[in-house]
Amino acid sequence: MRAPGAALEVALQAHPDDGFLLLRTARGAGGRPQDVEITWANPTALRLLGARVAPPCRASDAMPPDVVSQWVARYEKAVTGPGRSWTNGVHGSSGHDATGSLYSAAFFPADDGVVVHLRAASHVMSALARDALHDPLTDLPNRRLLDEYLGMALTRIARHRHPVGVLFCDVDNLKWVNDRLGHAAGDRLLRHVARRIRAAVRDEDFVARFGGDEFVVVVQDLPDLEAVSALAERVLAAVRGDLTLDAVSLHAGVSIGVAVATEAMTAAQVLSRADSALYRAKRQGRGRTRAFDTALSREVDRRLTLEADLRQAIERQELELAYQPLFDLSSDTLAGVEALIRWRHPSGTVRLPGSFLDVAEETGLIVPICEWVLATACTAARGWVPAAGPRFKLHLNHAACHLGDGQMTAHVQAALDSSGLDPGRVVVEVTESQVLTDFDEAHTALSALRALGVGVALDDFGTGYSSLTRLQRLPVDVVKLDGSFIEHLEHRDRDRDVVRSVIDLSHSLHAAVVGEGIETDDQQRVLRDLGCDLGQGFHLARPVGAAQVSAML
Incomplete structure (x- = not known):
């Protein structure tokens, strides 16, 4: 029998x-071959x-006629087909071995003939099964196998009273890596994290x-949640650390949510x-763990109820707008209003946005809510x-989740x-914390x-630990000083110095300044003396309805 070739x-x-x-x-076969020769096996x-005889021999001497005819056809395709090679020129066939078990046959052209690769069905099915149950990027089990396990x-x-623990891990800043360095870099980050997790457990x-x-x-066989x-x-700790991708140094990390099942559940x-x-861990700042406990269970139940109620509120038109006036501090005249959403609940209470907008953002309900707010306020x-002065502005808040998506x-x-x-x-208002989440993305959106x-206003300035240098780079027309700077303005020299610096810088950038949360005459006076352009707060006016705005004009 001849020796096999290199391939x-x-x-x-x-x-x-x-x-x-x-x-x-x-x-000896003339024209179209009716048979092929097995030179090695x-x-x-x-x-x-x-096989009934050993090579070298004709296929017809070693195999049944139906198999021979099939193999001759596959042989011809492998030899004559365009672009066939060892790596991509596959022509499939199948048959049964001597015990009746199924095998697969793949035909590949080689320098000295055609190579046939035979695999028993058990090998084929084993490989296919593994591929179906594993993630091709990390080679870890996939979600399907996770569900089964x-x-x-x-x-x-x-049966055994053994608790089962689950760690739900989310890779921090993967979107940033994909957007800035490309998905190939993101894939390398995912493989890096997968290896670190596997090594840590x-x-x-x-x-x-x-x-x-x-x-x-x-996790099985650990005694408790602790x-x-x-x-x-x-x-x-295993994942946390510096990592270099495409010559860019970044900090790898995960956020983890922990739950333990001690009773039957799905x-x-x-x-x-x-x-x-995990969601709570990410809201608390990422790069940390949070366990599901009784308090969180009550919170989840509350939020599920709130979501259902909020969906009904949109359908029943229970949402309404109030308008917080803004005044020109130099003339005490009305300079604009800020639209504020309210929820008039069937229980008779009026709910403020802080009690439901976070749930709206999580569930996607923020999209129809934002569209309604914008349309209603702009129409009003x-x-x-016709009755407003030329400087009168409508200020609108917009959701953080839409800042970078267009x-x-x-x-x-x-x-x-x-x-x-x-x-x-x-004037569309965005908060400083929204901008700091992704400064470049926010810059593009603004x-x-x-x-x-x-116009664009930067709201709650001073709460997000932003630098005045970054303020210089933002395309903003208005800077709204957070009320925490105004609260002790008349008593603290340091607060006055900070406010004066922000006002001076904003004016140098041709941006107006709004002092929020004005509650006393002294606060209003100090802001006016420091050169603050506009003021807003309960001391000046509380939020009012659309009809009252018309009356004020």
């Missing part, structure tokens, strides 16, 4: 348990085929990629608890314009178009707003 040697080393043959056109191939682990609780713990930037660890939380802290339920804890302002500009444009309000009459002719 076949490589294949044999890569798949030592599989069968291989080398075929060539049978000698390894023992596994002969066993799978149940976690479900089996939870069934042990009733015990051999018997189950680590899976849940999807996107999320990983899940399932022990599982300690493991979570170990994972946190995989979806315990994952939901861990996910809720269009009616005030929706904010589109929503404002739609409201202006439908109401007919002059864009120069509108520049797009100004391109519409709309």
Whole structure:
């Protein structure tokens, strides 16, 4: 029997348990071949085929006629097909071995004929099954296998009283890496985190990629929540650290939500608890762990009820707007209003935005709410314009979740178009913390707003630890000083110095300054003396309805 060629040697080393043959056109066959010659075969191939004679021999001497005709056709395609090679020229076939078991056959052209790669069905199905249950990027089990494993682990609780712990891990700042360095860099970050998590847990713990930037660890045989939380802290420490991707140094980290099942529940339920804890960890600043406990359970129940009520509130038109006046401090004249959302609940109470807007942002309800606020306020302002002075402005708050996705500009444009309000009459307010989340992204979004002719205000300035240098880079027309600077303004020299610095810098950038939260005559006087342009607060006027704004004009 002739020795295999180089390509076949490589294949044999890569798949030592599989069968291989080398075929060539049978000698003496004229025209279209009716047979092929087997010039070499390894023992596994002969066993799978149940070959009646050993090579070199014709295929018709070694195999049944139906298999021969099929192989001749596959042989011709491998030889004559365009662009066929060892790596991509695959022509499939199948058959049954001597025991009746299924095998697969793949045909590849080689320098001295055609190589046939035979695999027993058990090998084929094993490889396919593994691929179906593992993440190709990290080689960790995927969500499907996680669900099966976690479900089996939870069934042990009733029989063995062993708690099951779940760590829900979210990779911090993956979106930033994907946006700035590309998805290839993001993939490297995910593989790095996967390795760190796997190394930090015990051999018997189950680590899976849940999807996107999320990983899940399932822990058995740890006694309680405290022990599982300690493991979570170990994972946190293992992942935390500096990492260089494409010559850019960044800080790798995860946020982790922890849940422990001590009674029968479904995989979806315990994952939901861990996910809720993860959400709390991220809201508290990322790079930390949070466990699902009784207090968080009550909070989740409350938020689910709130979400259902809020959906009904939108349908029943229970939302309304109030308008907080802004005054020119030099003349004490009305200079504009800020639209503030209220929820007139069926219980008779009026709920302020701080009690429900965070749930609206989580659930996506913020989108229809924002559209309604913009349309309603702009329509009302269009009616005030004939009686308003030329400097009168409508101030609108917009959701943080829309700052970088392009929706904010589109929503404002739609409201202006439908109401007919002059864009120069509108100022969109964003908070300093929203801007600091992604400064470059915020800069792009605010520049797009100004391109519409709309003004931009930086709200709550001084609460986000931003620098005055960053203020110089922002395309803003108004800076709103947070009320915490105003509260002790008449008593603290340091507060006055800070306010004076912000006012002077803002004016040098041609931005007006609003003092928020004015509650006394002295605060109003000091702000006026420092050169503050506008004032807002209960001392000047409380929020009023649209009809009252008309009366004030």
